[in-house]
Amino acid sequence: DIQMTQSPSTLSASVGDRVTITCRASQNIDSWLAWYQQKPGRAPNLLIYKASSLQSGVPSRFSGSGSGTDFTLTINNLQPDDFATYYCQQYITYWTFGQGTKVEVK
Amino acid sequence: QLVESGGGLVQPGGSLRLSCTASGFSFSDYSLIWVRQTPEKGLEWVASINSRSNYIYYAESVKGRFTISRDNAENSLFLQADSLRAEDTALFYCARLALGSNYIELWGLGTLVTVSS
Numbered sequence: 405d406i407q408m409t410q411s412p413s414t415l416s417a418s419v420g421d422r423v424t425i426t427c428r429a430s431q432n433i434d435s436w437l438a439w440y441q442q443k444p445g446r447a448p449n450l451l452i453y454k455a456s457s458l459q460s461g462v463p464s465r466f467s468g469s470g471s472g473t474d475f476t477l478t479i480n481n482l483q484p485d486d487f488a489t490y491y492c493q494q495y496i497t498y499w500t501f502g503q504g505t506k507v508e509v510k
Numbered sequence: 511q512l513v514e515s516g517g518g519l520v521q522p523g524g525s526l527r528l529s530c531t532a533s534g535f536s537f538s539d540y541s542l543i544w545v546r547q548t549p550e551k552g553l554e555w556v557a558s559i560n561s562r563s564n565y566i567y568y569a570e571s572v573k574g575r576f577t578i579s580r581d582n583a584e585n586s587l588f589l590q591a592d593s594l595r596a597e598d599t600a601l602f603y604c605a606r607l608a609l610g611s612n613y614i615e616l617w618g619l620g621t622l623v624t625v626s627s
Contacts, residue, residue: 436612447603447618450614450615493613499555504553
């Protein structure tokens with residue numbers, strides 16, 4: 405099974421900050437990686453697919469990069485609506501999620 | 511959108527049938543997936559089914575106990591969950607995979623399954 409490891413587990417930030425979340429796969433997944441945002445009591449929402457493609461309707465302050473085993477989600481100019489939990493997910497072999505990164509108010 | 515139903519409280523060893531009703535898109539074109547979430551284990555893929563129901567896959571944790579199916583005429587996805595265990599307690603989401611790819615592009619609202627005596 406492919407394991408996905410995110411870091412950090414929790415991140416404290418302020419509005420306007422640049423935030424970076426990393427995700428590491430236990431084996432090569434090429435670019436078959438997605439990022440999701442989840443707010444309390446809500447379902448996850450797709451932000452990025454194929455490692456760096458921005459889903460339609462998602463603000464351009466979100467960006468993704470990486471390939472192989474190491475990936476990054478970056479949020480530029482953090483907005484109040486961005487405080488949430490973020491998950492990476494591989495989809496090259498079935499589906500596996502990272503454990504999540506909670507972005508909280510500093 | 512996707513709307514799940516059928517969750518509830520069930521005793522260990524019992525069964526539940528979860529349903530997911532779709533609207534607003536051509537249901538029969540898409541592959542679908544069940545994902546569950548718990549605070550302890552996070553998000554976990556459960557089962558998947560392609561548009562014609564000829565490719566079906568299960569996570570090892572539910573293989574032999576859960577059955578995924580769909581009715582394209584009724585725009586509905588199902589998950590028959592048998593021999594339920596306490597560790598199956600979770601919020602179950604149905605979700606739609608992107609056409610021609612395997613990432614999840616649309617999630618349902620979720621239905622809560624609680625396995626407890």
